[in-house]
Amino acid sequence: MRSKAKVIAVDNNAVHQYGVVKTGIQSVTLEVAEGPFTGQQIETTNPLMGKLEMDKIFQPGDIVFTVVKGQNGQVVAANLIDHYRIDVEVILFVLFMVVLFWYARWTGLKAILSFVFTILILWKVLWPLFLKGWDPIILSLLVTFTIVGCVTFLVTGLSRTGLVAFLGTICGAITASLLAILFGKLFKVHGAVIPFAETLLHVGFSNIDLTKIFLAGIFLASSGAMMDVAVDIAVSVAELVAKNPSISRKEAIASGMNVGRAVVGTMTTTLLLAYSGSFTALMMVFMAQGTPVVNILNLTYIAAEVLHTLVGSFGVVLVAPFTAWLAGWLLPGHAKSA
Structure with a gap:
């Protein structure tokens, strides 16, 4: 039991220290804190492999997560998993919900529901179906459509504004998926660049197409930014139409384009900053070694990040004209239903 x-x-x-890493075996005495074996103590081991990202060092007083095996009411073995973090994660999530609801009120509550729904559909639908061998590109598009539809209509309501934002995001996601497939082939990037991807092959999932999963992740990761841009433009044009019901389609499209230019000007940089955190240490290593830029840009991992960032940004940029055009055609003349 856990x-x-x-x-x-x-x-x-x-435990032996070699530079900044430690190897060997740390002996740990545990006291079970919950379940039928509460209060019982057992000694177990914590193997250290010399990998900072994988190893964990425990100190007296730490609360840890373990798998406990018992027999006849006594603990006979315990396998250390890691530090116990569930309580802190719950506190952070609750704090996030409280602040979001405090600031945005009912819109914040809708955002929380959208957040939870997105987690569930990724956890219960997307990743399990990936493991079953479903086509990652098609499945990710369907999941993207579902998430975007749920979030958009939950926040904006069942209205023409929501429809415009939904259709605009879908157009951008489809375009980004096509670009990801095209330039993924030209870049010759394999899906093994995804962290822990190779592990899937070793544990019996050799039928999985890692490259398609990598390409699907490009437009799936940027779909949130696309949705932000689409909602901003759709709501702005809807407000404009509500204030000036006689506005022409041409003027509405032009206004949507102007809003879109301002939004994408910062959103593309937002994507770059969001993605840059995943390869900060790698770039620091190259800088420390004096690696030429031309060498860096030709490395598989860097090329994958370039592909990820630029294709995602491409989708965000194209969402703006798509949404502006849709808003210009669908919102004028329907101020009450917008």
């Missing part, structure tokens, strides 16, 4: 446990004592005599 359980929380408290670290009572540790023995680091078999």
Whole structure:
């Protein structure tokens, strides 16, 4: 059974330090903190592989997550998983919901529902179907359509404004998917660049197309930014039409274009900053070694990030004219239903 446990004592005599990494085995004495074995103590080991991103060092007083095995009411073995973080994660999530609801009121509540729905559809639909071998491109498009539809109509209501934002986002997502497929082939980037992707092949999922999963992730990751742009433009044009019902389609489209230019001017940089965190350490290594820029840009990992950032930004930029055109045609003359 899975359980929380408290670290009572540790023995680091078999732990060896080599520079910044540690190898060996740390002995850990645990006291089970929940379940039928509460209060019982057991000694277990914490193997260290010399990898900072994988290894964890425990100290007395730490609360850890373990898998406990018992027999006849006694603990006979315990497998250390990691530090226990569920309580802190729950606190952070609740704090986020409280602040969002405090600021945005009912719109914030709708945003929370959209947030939870997105997590559930990724966890219960997208990733399990990936493992079953469904086509990642088609599946990701369907999931994107579902998420965008749910979020957009939940926030804006069942209105023409929501329809414009939804259709604009879909146009951008489809365009980004086509660009990802085209330039993915030209870049000759394999899906193995995704962290832990190769592990899937080793644990029995050799039928999975990692490259398609990587390409699908490009437009799936940028769909949120596309949706932001589309909603901003649709709502702005809807407000304009509500204030001036006699506005022409041409004027509405022009206004939507102007709003779009301002929004995409910052949104593309937002995507760059969001993606840059994943390869900050890698770029620092190249800088420390004095690696030429031409070498860096030809490396698979960097090329993958360039593809990810530019195709995603391309989709965000194209959402603006798509949405402005749709808003100009669907909103004027329908101020009450917008």
